[in-house]
Amino acid sequence: MFTKLYLIALPVFFVIDMIWLGIVAKNFYRAQIGDLMKPDVNWIAAIVFYLIFIAGLVVFVISPAMEKGSWTHALLRGALFGLVCYATYDLTNLAVAKDWPLLVTIVDLAWGAILAASVSTITYFIADTIGS
Secondary structure (H helix, E strand, C coil): HHHHHHHHHHHHHHHHHHHHHHCCCHHHHHHHHHHCCCCCCCHHHHHHHHHHHHHHEEEEEHHHHHHCCCCCHHHHHHHHHHHHHHHHHHHHHHHCCCCCCCHHHEEEEEEEHHHHHHHHHHHHHHHHHHHC
């Protein structure tokens, strides 16, 4: 079941996060932390993050939600998982990085919760529909 859920969650995550990063929040991050950003994305690091994050969603959120037959479990636990993961990065930056903006931390914490909740819930419904 892990592989099936993972293969559903992967494109769902990628599409949602690319819309956020590439369209919705592109100018926000540039305005807030533009001086800290590299001119080119380190795609290997980004891909490794995506692969690990999605594995965590499947193991800790989506699989248990499927076992319980509860989309609300996927939604709520997904939101918590996303909040915790994004807090690890953003609150660490806020604690130790010079000039790290509080606004970026707040937006990222909200985005992590929304992203993970969305991916978990959508994956749950797709898997339930196709009979995982």
